Amino acid sequence: MSEEALIVIDVQNDFCPGGNLAVAEGDKIVPLINEMVGRFDHVILTQDWHPADHSSFASKHPGKQPFETVEMPYGTQTLWPDHCIQGSGGAAFHPALKWTKAELVVRKGFRAGIDSYSAFHENDRTTPTGLAGYLKERGIGKITLVGLATDFCVAYSALDAVKLGFDTTVRLDACRAIDLGGSLETMLGKMREAGVKLA
Ligand SMILES: [Zn+2]
Numbered sequence: 001m002s003e004e005a006l007i008v009i010d011v012q013n014d015f016c017p018g019g020n021l022a023v024a025e026g027d028k029i030v031p032l033i034n035e036m037v038g039r040f041d042h043v044i045l046t047q048d049w050h051p052a053d054h055s056s057f058a059s060k061h062p063g064k065q066p067f068e069t070v071e072m073p074y075g076t077q078t079l080w081p082d083h084c085i086q087g088s089g090g091a092a093f094h095p096a097l098k099w100t101k102a103e104l105v106v107r108k109g110f111r112a113g114i115d116s117y118s119a120f121h122e123n124d125r126t127t128p129t130g131l132a133g134y135l136k137e138r139g140i141g142k143i144t145l146v147g148l149a150t151d152f153c154v155a156y157s158a159l160d161a162v163k164l165g166f167d168t169t170v171r172l173d174a175c176r177a178i179d180l181g182g183s184l185e186t187m188l189g190k191m192r193e194a195g196v197k198l199a
Contacts, residue, residue: 002141002167006040007119008033009147009154009175010048011097014083014090016148021083023149023176027094032174033146034098042140044131045099046119046153048084049091049107056115057082067180074124077115078180086110106131117153120160132164142167146174155187158196169197 011033013019016026037043050056058066058079066081084091093099108116108129116122119131135143143166145158154175161168170191177184191198 003042003139004040004142004144005042005044005135005140006036007143007145007147007157008037008043008045008097008099008102009119009145009157010046010084010149011094011099011147012048012084012090013092013094014088015048016094019083020081020090023178025176026148027096029146029148029174029176030094030096034096036144036146036171036174037098037101040144042138043099043102044104044106045093045102046106046108046147046157047091047093048109048116048153049086050084050109051112052082052085053112054082054085054109054115055113056080056109072114072123074114077123084109104134118156118160119153120157120164132160132166135166141165142169144169144171146171148176150175150177151180151183151187152178155191158191159194162195167197168195169199171199 014021015023058064059082064079069076069078114122145154158168158170
């Protein structure tokens with residue numbers, strides 16, 4: 001019998017109102033996520049966790065502004081304001097998030113030269129985080145994803161999860177989006193097409 005896990009993506013201060021890369025209403029999902037944390041047998045969190053000189057920061061690219069793109073060795077990368085720097089208050093989980101039950105915290109984006117939206121693979125699409133192996137070894141075949149942001153880290157995680165064979169649901173009411181140039185509609189379409197259950 002396959003076990004089931006809740007995976008809470010990047011509910012960190014920098015992605016909430018007042019943070020460096022705030023997602024509108026990012027904090028509004030916390031009560032619902034807390035309720036879900038209480039109901040799931042297994043809870044896993046991800047935490048965006050960048051060194052201060054991370055290559056996804058616009059500040060590292062002279063002449064570039066946040067939300068512009070650059071070409072990286074692994075493809076096109078959106079540039080972001082400095083955010084979720086290792087050990088900073090912005091990288092901490094939202095103070096109201098009841099996360100202590102979590103069995104695992106997956107940190108991602110810790111390599112300076114490569115970003116990682118997905119909880120499973122970094123943005124080169126080949127470097128694994130180890131999460132798939134962890135879930136498989138523990139007999140967890142079914143996952144529900146919630147958190148921030150719908151159209152980036154949640155969507156990339158969900159798309160990787162179905163590709164890796166996990167039964168994958170995204171609870172849209174427990175997510176919020178950045179929606180950069182229509183990215184929300186694009187990623188919802190991709191998730192639907194790939195077989196992610198949108199609930
Ligand atoms: Zn990041």
